[in-house]
Amino acid sequence: MTIGGIRRGDTARAVGTAMALVVTAAALASCAGGADTPARQRVGDTHQAARPVPGTADADPPTDPRPKENAKADPSISRHSEDGGKSVNLTLDDGPDAVWTPRFLDLLKKHNAKAVFCVLGPAAKANPELLGRIVDAGHRLCNHSVHHDTGMDKKPVDYQTQEILDAKNMIDQASGGRRIWYYRAPGGAFTPESRQVAADNGMRPLGWNVDPSDYQRPGVDAIVTRVQQQLAKGPTVLMHDGGGNREQSFQALEKLLAWFDEQGYRYSFPQS
Structure with missing residues (x-):
């Protein structure tokens, strides 16, 4: 159908x-x-x-704030404070000393004060545990040469270079590669060449504003008075925790730390 x-x-x-x-x-x-x-x-x-998520391996890695190995430093001599204002930079030379450096470390800890320890290569090699204590307590290391030759600025550049780099190697080995922030020439015997060698190896040349000549042992009160009077020149104070009997330096620093606290000073570091 x-x-x-x-x-x-x-x-x-x-x-x-x-x-x-x-x-x-x-x-x-x-x-x-x-x-x-x-x-x-x-x-x-x-x-x-499929888009990368911030914080994952696909994202850009964060910038490492720590200085890279052998990063160059400023070759000019540092004397100013990182913090500025009413601050003081304590620096202690010629150690580490097995007797005196531990006492200075305990004293600084008591006042929550920081310092730069300008160490000699052989002393660092002989006291590696003290370098660890220095850095772990928040202080900074400074290269102070091998032989503490205050006339090294009159010597050939090769000699100056060897003094700086041999000491650096000793400090590196003793500290396990902890950062060496500065280089202080013995007696301030810098040359343009030695400053550049230090800077090329990551160490800022370090000077001072205040020198009470505590190494001469002029008496505790004399050391204290000289520091107080010279602070108008600038914040970086040169004293010693090594190189001999440092009882006067220790007692003077004990009085000075109490005075710094009373006067409202902040403990800072020299510019690096």
Whole structure:
């Protein structure tokens, strides 16, 4: 039988075919990830997950604030304070000494004071444990040469270079490679060449503003008075924890630390 020129059987077969196509399309959509999620959104989600997350290995590494090995320093002589204002920079020369340096360290700790220890290469080699104590307490190391030759500025540049670098090697070995912030020439016997050698090896040349000549043992009160009077020149104080009997230097520093505290001084470091 025909209806409108089309057989009834043909019509049934056409309807059945159309319904099968609809079912197949729905099944394919379901396999693709869920008919309720548009394909464009799924692709976008995948791309978003691939972006690097801050703090992961894909992000830029943080800048290391520590100085790199053998980073060059300023070759000019440092005398000013890092903090500025009413501050004092304590520096102690000619150690470390097995008798006196531990006493100075205990005294500084009592007053929460910091200092720069200008150490001789052989003394550092003989007392490696004291270098560890110095650094672990928050103090800084300074290269003070090998032989403490106060006339080294009159010697050849090769000699000056060897004094600086041999001492550096001794201090490096004794301290386990802890940073040496400064180089102080014995007696201030700097030359442009020695300052550059130190700076090229990461050590800022270190001077002073205040010198009470405590190594001459002029008496405790004389040392204290000289420091107080000379502070108007600048903040960096030169004293000694090694090189002989330092009882006067120790007692003078004990009085000075109490006075610094009373006067409101801050303990700082020389500019590096």
